[in-house]
Amino acid sequence: MKVKVYSDILRANDVLAQQNRAFFEQRGLYVINLLGSPGSGKTALLERTVEVCRSRSGLRIGAIEGDIETSRDAERLARIDVPVVQINTHGGCHLDAAMIGGVLSDLATDQIDLLVIENVGNLVCPASFDLGENCKVTVLSITEGEDKPIKYAEIFRKSSATVANKIDLLPHTDVSLEGLKQSLLGINPAMRVLTVSSRTGEGIPEWVDWLDQAVCDWRASRPSK
Amino acid sequence: MHEFSIASSIIDIVNRTARENGISRVTRVTVRVGELRLVLPESLKFAFSVCAKGSVAENGEIQIEKVPATGKCSSCGNEFRVGSFQFVCPSCGSADMSIVSGEELLVESLEGE
Numbered sequence: 001m002k003v004k005v006y007s008d009i010l011r012a013n014d015v016l017a018q019q020n021r022a023f024f025e026q027r028g029l030y031v032i033n034l035l036g037s038p039g040s041g042k043t044a045l046l047e048r049t050v051e052v053c054r055s056r057s058g059l060r061i062g063a064i065e066g067d068i069e070t071s072r073d074a075e076r077l078a079r080i081d082v083p084v085v086q087i088n089t090h091g092g093c094h095l096d097a098a099m100i101g102g103v104l105s106d107l108a109t110d111q112i113d114l115l116v117i118e119n120v121g122n123l124v125c126p127a128s129f130d131l132g133e134n135c136k137v138t139v140l141s142i143t144e145g146e147d148k149p150i151k152y153a154e155i156f157r158k159s160s161a162t163v164a165n166k167i168d169l170l171p172h173t174d175v176s177l178e179g180l181k182q183s184l185l186g187i188n189p190a191m192r193v194l195t196v197s198s199r200t201g202e203g204i205p206e207w208v209d210w211l212d213q214a215v216c217d218w219r220a221s222r223p224s225k
Numbered sequence: 226m227h228e229f230s231i232a233s234s235i236i237d238i239v240n241r242t243a244r245e246n247g248i249s250r251v252t253r254v255t256v257r258v259g260e261l262r263l264v265l266p267e268s269l270k271f272a273f274s275v276c277a278k279g280s281v282a283e284n285g286e287i288q289i290e291k292v293p294a295t296g297k298c299s300s301c302g303n304e305f306r307v308g309s310f311q312f313v314c315p316s317c318g319s320a321d322m323s324i325v326s327g328e329e330l331l332v333e334s335l336e337g338e
Contacts, residue, residue: 001246001336001338002335002336003246003335003336003337004334005242005331005333005334005335006332006333006334007238007242007332009231009235009238010231012234124226125226125227128226128227128263157312185320186313187311187312189312189320190320190321
């Protein structure tokens with residue numbers, strides 16, 4: 001006997017992601033899934049972004065921190081008064097929609113305009129697991145090299161923007177920023193590429209402006225309540 | 226990647242479907258896997274054999290149908306094979322395109338008695 005099934009294997013995660021999406025939508029939260037290699041500078045970028053946002057745009061940022069172990073990243077953000085929740089996967093290499101769903105009630109949603117979910121450092125698996133976000137942004141340290149995008153194409157294909165970080169270290173490498181940009185745009189021509197240094201602050205205002213515009217465009221597109 | 230997690234989900238679907246259709250022994254499960262899913266067929270077969278133990282699909286075969294990645298150009302309408310993750314139309318060079326196939330990950334059918 002043969003039975004046609006046509007059942008999506010990752011449907012369980014997709015269903016939960018949609019539930020998360022509805023939660024965020026109801027509360028007017030714009031959500032970014034922040035991805036990148038371990039050490040690409042995701043948390044430092046977030047710290048600098050919060051600082052500049054407060055003076056430049058007034059966007060209130062909240063965060064969900066994902067790490068295998070420790071609450072160090074959440075503690076860094078808490079020290080600068082960011083509403084933050086830490087998730088420890090205890091071995092899991094990516095966040096999934098169920099994990100996000102499990103902490104929604106811990107979020108101070110009335111204090112947040114933009115929620116950044118900082119995923120576990122990993123350029124492979126997180127690309128496949130919808131968390132309920134509005135978009136994915138990948139942080140790429142220039143020290144990772146120009147050919148990183150073609151080696152890990154899927155995550156860059158799915159990202160709305162790539163933040164090329166640590167540009168202050170360019171003089172110490174053989175990396176060409178133009179070469180890196182071409183590598184990224186070859187995989188995803190619609191992607192916005194931002195070049196920053198979280199350490200010096202260079203490029204951060206342009207990144208904040210991109211975030212601001214993304215949130216504004218989204219608010220304008222929502223049916224008025 | 227995550228072949229064990231995927232195999233576990235396949236077994237859940239197979240158990241449920243077998244129950245709904247009065248099947249007590251599943252001999253074959255056909256799965257469609259798109260190229261862009263980064264799933265290794267041999268790893269998935271191994272994971273399936275492990276996860277199927279004790280289930281209605283124990284000793285059953287998994288048949289994996291690989292679906293190539295193809296895209297359609299929004300500028301000239303050309304449909305093309307997406308090779309080496311280069312998402313650019315080979316006909317007109319436009320990067321304004323959509324994925325037609327290659328993202329599937331589903332249990333298509335099962336056979337049993």
